[in-house]
Amino acid sequence: MSKTIGEISKESGIGVETIRFYEREGLIPKPPRRSSGYRSFPVETVRRLRFIRRAREHGFTLGEIRQLLELRVKTGDSLDDMKGMVQDKLDNVRSRIDELNRLVSVLEELAAAVKKKQPTNDCPILEAFDGLD
Template structure:
């Protein structure tokens, strides 16, 4: 099948298929006499595997590792478990970051009722102030210990 047919079959854009080829995730297909790429069913299966991994927000390096285990089925799968455990920890950390972001946005939103001119907007005023991370970083970088080494 040609690349357009593979794209239709898998729901994957043509440019993404070409990208996965360049990245070495998809093997290079055979070529027709007129130099068209000719894909097999194995390409569609591999592309579905890659796309499933991408829906789980896995990186290309993680996908490469999983494909290596998939392609060499005699390897022990404990490393696959480890990769998933690491990815899960990453996802959990991102969830915590997103919850903190949500809290910051809720607090920011509570600063404005929308009743005044934008010159009086509490959100705009708060955004003009340094972020808490900037203040903390500045304090830590400019800290000079007192005469007894304490503050």
């Protein structure tokens, strides 16, 4: 049984234009066309689109998702490769959290440095940004 792009969009929770983009990018196989010219997607496409959506929700880029999809059909060391990709992503997320925590501290300090009724030409926030390199 095959499905239209609208049907797989509804079932996967991914917009029609995004599905077309994924098709152009090779993340989902190009489906055959019906005599009407409409795409005729195999039902497995919904599963693949859900996989892509969930991977995106977990912070994976389309390039990383492409690698995961390739590893899915590969034999051998693919589990180690997948674990490595997830570990790399985890390290990246932890690094971003550290950066954001540093940013929170800096912004809190800047906000605390501003006094009420202080003239804007004597603003510690503007001075800090002028001095940051």
